[in-house]
Amino acid sequence: MNNASSSTPLGAARGIDPDLIAGIIIVLGAGALLTRTSDMPGMTALLPVTMLSALIVLGLLMIGRCLLRRRRRGDPEATAPAPLKVFDNARRFFGIVVAIAAYVAGVALLGFYTTTAVMIPVVAWCFGYRSLKGVLLADLIFTGGIAIIFVVLMGQELPTEFFLR
Structure with a gap:
C-alpha cells in the first residue's frame, strides 16, 4: 500500500x-x-x-x-x-568525466592543439560516430578555427606544444 x-x-x-x-x-x-x-x-x-x-x-x-x-x-x-x-547511463557519464580530466591533463602535458586534435576523434568514436572523413574534417575545422581565433585574431598564445618546448 x-x-x-x-x-x-x-x-x-x-x-x-x-x-x-x-x-x-x-x-x-x-x-x-x-x-x-x-x-x-x-x-x-x-x-x-x-x-x-x-x-x-x-x-x-x-x-x-x-x-x-x-x-x-x-x-x-x-x-x-x-x-x-x-544517471540514465552512469558508465557514459563517468566516461565523460574521465575524458574531461584526460583533456585537462593532456593540455598541460602535450599542449592545447595536440590534445584537441587527438581528443575530438577519440570522443567522437566513443560516442558512436564512425565516419573517419567526417571526424577528420570536424577536427581540422575546430582546431584550425581555434588557432585562427586565438593566434591570428586575438594574438593570444595557448599552452605550448610538447615538441616546441
Whole structure:
C-alpha cells in the first residue's frame, strides 16, 4: 500500500530532478571560475567572461525550467511523466568525466592543439560516430578555427606544444 502512494505523480514530483542538480552545479562552477577572470588583462578575459556568463544564464534557465516542471507536476490536473533518473547511463557519464580530466591533463602535458586534435576523434568514436572523413574534417575545422581565433585574431598564445618546448 505504501508503494502505491509513492508512485503517484505527486510522489514523483518530490524526487530530485537531474536538471536542478546540473543547473546548480553549472551556476556555482561558472560563478567560481568567473571570479578568477578579474586578474586577467581585458582582451584575454573577454572570451572566458562571455562563455562563463552564458553558462550562468543557461544554468539559471535549467533551474527555472525544472521549477516550472515541478510546479506543473504538483497540479492535480496535470499528468506527470515518469520519475527522472539522475544517471540514465552512469558508465557514459563517468566516461565523460574521465575524458574531461584526460583533456585537462593532456593540455598541460602535450599542449592545447595536440590534445584537441587527438581528443575530438577519440570522443567522437566513443560516442558512436564512425565516419573517419567526417571526424577528420570536424577536427581540422575546430582546431584550425581555434588557432585562427586565438593566434591570428586575438594574438593570444595557448599552452605550448610538447615538441616546441
